[in-house]
Amino acid sequence: xxxxxxxxxxxxxxxxxxxxxxxxxxxxxxxxxxxxxxxxxxxxxxxxxxxxxxxxxxxxxxxxxxxxxxxxxxxxxxxxxxxxxxxxxxxxxxxxxxxxxxxxxxxxxxxxxxxxxxxxxxxxxxxxxxxxxxxxxxxxxxxxxxxxxxxxxxxxxxxxxxxxxxxxxxxxxxxxxxxxxxxxxxxxxxxxxxxxxxxxxxxxxxxxxxxxxxxxxxxxxxxxxxxxxxxxxxxxxxxxxxxxxxxxxxxxxxxxxxxxxxxxxxxxxxxxxxxxxxxxxxxxxxxxxxxxxxxxxxxxxxxxxxxxxxxxxxxxxxxxxxxxxxxxxxxxxxxxxxxxxxxxxxxxxxxxxxxxxxxxxxxxxxxxxxxxxxxxxxxxxxxxxxxxxxxxxxxxxxxxxxxxxxxxxxxxxxxxxx
Numbered sequence: 001x002x003x004x005x006x007x008x009x010x011x012x013x014x015x016x017x018x019x020x021x022x023x024x025x026x027x028x029x030x031x032x033x034x035x036x037x038x039x040x041x042x043x044x045x046x047x048x049x050x051x052x053x054x055x056x057x058x059x060x061x062x063x064x065x066x067x068x069x070x071x072x073x074x075x076x077x078x079x080x081x082x083x084x085x086x087x088x089x090x091x092x093x094x095x096x097x098x099x100x101x102x103x104x105x106x107x108x109x110x111x112x113x114x115x116x117x118x119x120x121x122x123x124x125x126x127x128x129x130x131x132x133x134x135x136x137x138x139x140x141x142x143x144x145x146x147x148x149x150x151x152x153x154x155x156x157x158x159x160x161x162x163x164x165x166x167x168x169x170x171x172x173x174x175x176x177x178x179x180x181x182x183x184x185x186x187x188x189x190x191x192x193x194x195x196x197x198x199x200x201x202x203x204x205x206x207x208x209x210x211x212x213x214x215x216x217x218x219x220x221x222x223x224x225x226x227x228x229x230x231x232x233x234x235x236x237x238x239x240x241x242x243x244x245x246x247x248x249x250x251x252x253x254x255x256x257x258x259x260x261x262x263x264x265x266x267x268x269x270x271x272x273x274x275x276x277x278x279x280x281x282x283x284x285x286x287x288x289x290x291x292x293x294x295x296x297x298x299x300x301x302x303x304x305x306x307x308x309x310x311x312x313x314x315x316x317x318x319x320x321x322x323x324x325x326x327x328x329x330x331x332x333x334x335x336x337x338x339x340x341x342x343x344x345x346x347x348x349x350x351x352x353x354x355x356x357x358x359x360x361x362x363x364x365x366x367x368x369x370x371x372x373x374x375x376x377x378x379x380x381x382x383x384x385x386x387x388x389x390x391x392x393x394x395x396x397x398x399x400x401x402x403x404x405x406x407x408x409x410x411x412x413x414x415x416x417x418x
Contacts, residue, residue, distance in 0.1 A: 001416045002030045004096035005123070006087055006105040008053060010252035010282075012325040013104055014039045015223035016125060016199055018046040020100070022224045023405040024412065034090040046224040051093060053086035080167035084108045088174060091116055098416040100408075103128060107164045108171060110185050115175035119415040122196030123408055125326045126347050129196075129215055130154045131208035137350040150210075161186060195415065197408050200326060203333065203395045204354045219402025220330040225309050235313070238277070238303040244318040245275035245303070246340075246379055253323045253344040253367070254283030261285055264372050265321070266302055271376035274318070274383065275301045279308065310335075319382040321375065324352035324364065333360055336396035338388035340378045342367050359391030 003024055007014045014035045024031035025048070033043045034051040043050040087105060091112050099120040101109040106122055113120040126137050130153025132146030144152055161183040168182040193214040198205075199221040207217040231239075239245070248265040262278065262285040269276040278285050285304070297304045310328065314320055314335035322328045324341035329351040332339045339361035341352035355361030362378045382388050 001098065001413065002032070002094065002096045003098050003100055003412055003416070004051075004090060004094050005031060005033045005100040005102075006090065006109055007033065007035045007102045008083055008104045009102075010325075011039065011042070012251055012327045013102065013125065015042060016221040016327055017100075017102070017123070018043060018048065018224040019222045020123065020405050020408055021048040022046055023409050027409050027413070029409075029413075032090075032094050032096070034087070045226070051090045053090065054082045076163050077166045080108065080164055081170055084111075084167045084171040085174070088112050088171065091118070098412055100412060107160060107182055107186070108167060110189055111168060111171050111175060111177060111182075114185070115177055119417075120194075121408075121412050121415045122194065123221075124196055124198050125200065125221075126350075127198055127200075127205055127208075127217075128153075128157070128160075129208075129211055130157065131210055133208040133210070134205075134350075137347040157186065158183065195411055197404075197411055199404050199408070200330060201333070201395075201399050201402055201404075203398045204329070204351070204358060216407075218407035219404030220327070220334070220399065221404050221408065222311065222331075222334075223309070223327070225311050229309060229312065231308065231312050231316075232305075234297075235277070235303065235305060235308060238275075239316050242275055242301075244316060245277050246272070246319045246321060246383075247277050247279070247313065247317045248285075248321040249279030249328075250281050250283060250285070250323040250342065250344070250367075251325050251328060252282045253325075253348075254281065254285075256283070258284035262304075264370065264375065266299075267372035268375035268379060269302060271372060272379040272383070274379055277303045277305055277308075277313065277317070280304070280306050319379060319388075321379065323367070324348040324355065326351055329355055329361075330399070333392060333395040334399050336389070336393040338362070338382040338392050340365070340375070340382050342370055342375070344368075358395060359387060360395055362388070 005017045007017050017033055021031035021033050032049045034053055037052040040050050087108055099113050099118055100123050101120050103124045103126050130150045132150045135149045135152050136156035164182045195214045198217045201219050202217050254261050261283050265278050310331040314331055317337055319338045320332040321340040324343040339355045341355050341361050341364045343349040343352040343364055344367040352364035356363055362381050365374055
């Protein structure tokens with residue numbers, strides 16, 4: 001069986017599928033991962049075939065902070081038009097037996113699957129189906145009650161379909177399909193009971209009781225870490241040199257604001273009396289010492305690092321300060337350490353609130369209002385209040401029982417006819 005995984009977005013939107021691809025390969029299948037060119041190295045390091053998509057997350061609408069609504073919508077239309085063409089090219093090039101569609105690629109992938117007659121499976125990192133249990137995950141709204149949450153969820157999907165409308169029209173023309181709106185295709189997909197597995201844990205988000213059959217929560221998909229992988233020597237040396245440090249990293253967030261965020265992180269760590277490991281990320285928090293991906297550089301009680309696997313580093317820390325992306329939130333739980341969530345945008349406020357709700361994270365600190373003083377106080381709270389670590393440790397034990405990648409492999413095999 002040949003599976004083609006279609007993923008787009010930031011690193012956190014792509015990295016979990018490297019673990020899925022490796023599990024498919026280990027089960028005797030061929031798995032190709034199509035993603036933006038920026039992640040060729042990430043996919044190649046997992047030993048998976050890679051297909052480059054033309055949509056670059058750094059140039060997409062999410063990277064245009066400060067633009068007006070019209071500018072953002074136009075940027076989104078161009079981004080999605082390019083993405084749709086790239087997805088179609090990937091399918092034509094690899095002729096898969098089954099498509100694995102991420103949250104970010106499904107609204108376009110459905111039309112390609114229709115044109116090619118190829119079965120598909122949803123592999124979502126966020127819960128986007130309307131439910132009374134919580135409001136839409138993007139937008140950061142508080143609960144509106146069961147009726148209000150469902151209504152808001154339906155409205156959110158209508159907005160998604162409207163943003164995709166131009167790209168859908170062009171893609172269907174290219175594929176030789178009759179005109180049909182994305183909303184109509186979505187309704188058909190839902191009515192068919194199309195299978196969607198969600199790569200997060202019920203520890204954080206229990207499966208809503210009002211979801212239709214076919215929408216399942218299976219547990220996280222972890223980015224692939226090769227057997228025998230180890231932390232860099234400089235990181236090991238720093239970890240052994242004193243008490244467990246606090247990790248600070250904001251993933252793909254904060255681009256262009258690295259100097260301020262880096263200075264703020266160091267001030268907060270020292271105000272809290274904690275050692276720290278600060279990860280560069282897209283903002284370049286370590287840019288003055290070599291930039292993202294550069295050599296680890298020690299500055300007294302702070303170690304500046306580039307790309308370091310969270311699976312190896314987080315269990316060695318005392319707490320994790322992060323942007324509350326889905327994957328980083330799960331990685332902190334898996335390590336059994338407290339979180340200090342600093343959400344920036346999109347689904348991050350949702351995951352930040354979920355971490356706090358299960359007791360494994362402090363109250364969210366929105367990035368737009370972050371100060372060294374507020375961050376230091378939250379770090380001190382995470383370190384001093386043992387309840388956070390107890391909750392995180394309990395969640396880690398539950399996550400250890402989940403096999404999200406195995407569940408997705410079985411679903412993909414079933415979709416492809418065994």
